[in-house]
Amino acid sequence: MHNKGTGNIDMSDIAISADRLTKRFGHFTAVDEISFEIPYGSIFGFLGANGAGKSTTIRMLCGILAPTSGNGKVGGFDVQTQPEQIKTVIGYVSQRFSLYSDLNVAENLTFYGQIYGLEGAALSNRIKEVLTLTGLDRFRQRLSGDLSGGMKQKLAIANAILHKPKIMFLDEPTAGLDPLARRAIWELLYQLAESGTSLFVTTHYMEEAERCNTIAFISAGKILKIGQPAALRQQLSGQILEVACHPLMKASRIFLTLEGVRGVTAYGTTLNLNVTDEKAVEERVIAIAAKEGVTISSIKPIAASLEDVFSDLDSEVKKDA
Amino acid sequence: MRSIWAIAYKEIIQILRDRRTLALLIIMPMMQLMIYGYGINTDVKHLPTYVYDQDRSYLSRRLVNSFTQSDYFTVKVQATSLAEIYAALDKGLAQSALVIPPDFTANLLKKKRAQVQLLIDGTDSTPANVALNSSQAIVNAFMQNEGFIPILVAPIDFRPRLWYNPDLKSTYFMLPGLIGLVLQFIIPMITASAIVREKERGNIEQLLVTPIKPYELILGKIIPYVFIGIFIATSIITTMHLLFVVPIHGSVITLFFFTLVFLIVCLGIGLWASTVADNQQQASQIVMFFAMPSILLSGFIFPIAAMPVWVSVISYFIPMTYFLKIVRGIILKGLGFSDLIGQVWPLFLMAVLVIVFSIRRFSKRMA
Numbered sequence: 001m002h003n004k005g006t007g008n009i010d011m012s013d014i015a016i017s018a019d020r021l022t023k024r025f026g027h028f029t030a031v032d033e034i035s036f037e038i039p040y041g042s043i044f045g046f047l048g049a050n051g052a053g054k055s056t057t058i059r060m061l062c063g064i065l066a067p068t069s070g071n072g073k074v075g076g077f078d079v080q081t082q083p084e085q086i087k088t089v090i091g092y093v094s095q096r097f098s099l100y101s102d103l104n105v106a107e108n109l110t111f112y113g114q115i116y117g118l119e120g121a122a123l124s125n126r127i128k129e130v131l132t133l134t135g136l137d138r139f140r141q142r143l144s145g146d147l148s149g150g151m152k153q154k155l156a157i158a159n160a161i162l163h164k165p166k167i168m169f170l171d172e173p174t175a176g177l178d179p180l181a182r183r184a185i186w187e188l189l190y191q192l193a194e195s196g197t198s199l200f201v202t203t204h205y206m207e208e209a210e211r212c213n214t215i216a217f218i219s220a221g222k223i224l225k226i227g228q229p230a231a232l233r234q235q236l237s238g239q240i241l242e243v244a245c246h247p248l249m250k251a252s253r254i255f256l257t258l259e260g261v262r263g264v265t266a267y268g269t270t271l272n273l274n275v276t277d278e279k280a281v282e283e284r285v286i287a288i289a290a291k292e293g294v295t296i297s298s299i300k301p302i303a304a305s306l307e308d309v310f311s312d313l314d315s316e317v318k319k320d321a
Numbered sequence: 322m323r324s325i326w327a328i329a330y331k332e333i334i335q336i337l338r339d340r341r342t343l344a345l346l347i348i349m350p351m352m353q354l355m356i357y358g359y360g361i362n363t364d365v366k367h368l369p370t371y372v373y374d375q376d377r378s379y380l381s382r383r384l385v386n387s388f389t390q391s392d393y394f395t396v397k398v399q400a401t402s403l404a405e406i407y408a409a410l411d412k413g414l415a416q417s418a419l420v421i422p423p424d425f426t427a428n429l430l431k432k433k434r435a436q437v438q439l440l441i442d443g444t445d446s447t448p449a450n451v452a453l454n455s456s457q458a459i460v461n462a463f464m465q466n467e468g469f470i471p472i473l474v475a476p477i478d479f480r481p482r483l484w485y486n487p488d489l490k491s492t493y494f495m496l497p498g499l500i501g502l503v504l505q506f507i508i509p510m511i512t513a514s515a516i517v518r519e520k521e522r523g524n525i526e527q528l529l530v531t532p533i534k535p536y537e538l539i540l541g542k543i544i545p546y547v548f549i550g551i552f553i554a555t556s557i558i559t560t561m562h563l564l565f566v567v568p569i570h571g572s573v574i575t576l577f578f579f580t581l582v583f584l585i586v587c588l589g590i591g592l593w594a595s596t597v598a599d600n601q602q603q604a605s606q607i608v609m610f611f612a613m614p615s616i617l618l619s620g621f622i623f624p625i626a627a628m629p630v631w632v633s634v635i636s637y638f639i640p641m642t643y644f645l646k647i648v649r650g651i652i653l654k655g656l657g658f659s660d661l662i663g664q665v666w667p668l669f670l671m672a673v674l675v676i677v678f679s680i681r682r683f684s685k686r687m688a
Contacts, residue, residue, distance in 0.1 A: 062530045064530060096526070097523070102338050105337065115531045116322070116531065128632060169530075
């Protein structure tokens, strides 16, 4: 499960670890015995639907929610017994912009810098550094509420790295941003990882998950799969058959009923069929398409994407339920 | 320590940028002063009065004159029928009506019982009481002046004298209490919404993952509002003294000291409300819920002595009750610390209880 990382820090150093970490709220188990290890300098992608237990996990690891059982270590501090020490070594970017929108960029950074014990020249130098890193120099005096969505997130990141944390938690840092802004945020995250910071990132975007060193799928509080994106794609049970056809949704309904088709996902003008035996299914697809009046312009096997992995996992979970 | 300062400084920037709150802080105390100073006047004088004088004699005119000269009654209309009087009372044109029968002078001169009727609109008990009591005195004086009853040399030399507020000006009574009223209204409201706002806007989420301690957060948030409270109190006291010429007989320092103690109670109430409420609207509703009894049951307007026992028991649990006695004692009576000890310790106790309780509750909610 250790991945090769990007930085030049000793990769045997574990930044974040969870060992059968569990949180129950009454009879409801929000997080169910999850375990993983994240080395310094790597990006850990935490994937799952809303309510799967992502935020609860982050809250436990940040030291603001006591686990019901199990262990966790963040930056060498125990989540059960040393939550206050954890807070000094982590940076946190929340899902929702949670800086003060009625303070300007510089005032927000000054405030949080002071909270982290920075002062005087050290504080103003550090603010200059993070503003340069995030490209927000020009907006020092702008009210944070008036920043665009992407800039707000950059400010949140600038804010979270003021005290040079080696571990960062980012809860859907790119939610609701346009593609360019998302790319800019990820470039920033790569820079941080390169300098040896460990990043724990939750996301809904599959192409972002591909950018992580390690990803974990969580559903109903349990980790279903964990590993490097490439490895996970290979592990996908079955193969992917890409069918360009028309009309798309009708074809999707028909193909789903075929034997050997585990799932169908639509992509614009093509369908991705998750199949057990691509040769046999291809014949069946062509046959039923001719019968039902679906025109197929091309049909070929392709490499699985993470989204295919994710929807396959999802259908398995639903089958179990 | 540095974190507390950082939060206080940030809070001050936010307050200065929030025009609406700022306007409220400045306008509301002054508005209350104007309302209570000019508008609300519980000194009952010049009650509009209709007179139906059927006697039309020298003596009946003298009697009407006695009423007019008392300042309590002002004759609006010389009525010509009972129906006119009843209608005037019904419509509220008159608050009292004097009816003198045709045989008034005749009966007086024959040393028979002469009758005079005063009808009073009793819907509002305050002016009605004044009319009732003063009319007795007016009629007695009239009888003595006209020689119908002898001026007695009383065995008791009874000399009532009004202390502290000899002219019975209601501004003297109301305005010092206004310090308490305005603080009780504004301070819990702005404190609670300042804290709840951080919850509402998600700011607290970011603060939670910082090494800041709950007590640092609370103190930092409260400190600016202490100064605002002192500013409000100062502006009320100054305006009251300069514009409404209410004399301050006691020590201004003692006055400010107790204002500070009361301020802490108000901050505590706001802090507590912030732990109960999820948004600013709820917070202000909770604060209002506590402010109402503070106005009505603390003796701010209605004397506690006049309340039924079970209601007056409630007043002992209202911080305003004690603070009012303290401010009125200092301003009107010139009392000092030792004279007020009976009011001082409950107020102190409440300040300590409220603040300790709400800080603990706040810390628990935050953790």
